[in-house]
Amino acid sequence: MRDKKRIRMFCNRLAVAWEHWPDLRFGQLMINVFGSMKRDPFFPEDEEMIRTIEEWVDTHNPYYRKKEDEDD
Numbered sequence: 827m828r829d830k831k832r833i834r835m836f837c838n839r840l841a842v843a844w845e846h847w848p849d850l851r852f853g854q855l856m857i858n859v860f861g862s863m864k865r866d867p868f869f870p871e872d873e874e875m876i877r878t879i880e881e882w883v884d885t886h887n888p889y890y891r892k893k894e895d896e897d898d
Contacts, residue, residue: 832872838877845885865873 844855859882860867870878 836872836876840879843876843880846883846887855879858886 844850844852847855850858859879862882863870863878867875
């Protein structure tokens, strides 16, 4: 049996990532992430999936980009 603690850790990391996109509903976030994946989202293990979510948020976050633009 898999460790149940992984669920809370995953959800906590998801919450941090999602907070960068507060205007998106959960389904919108997931459709955007899943659409960017090169493989079926059914198969990745939890760690790969949360990394994919975090990478998508970092890459596509308009608030993050705005801050980068201001630094120029």
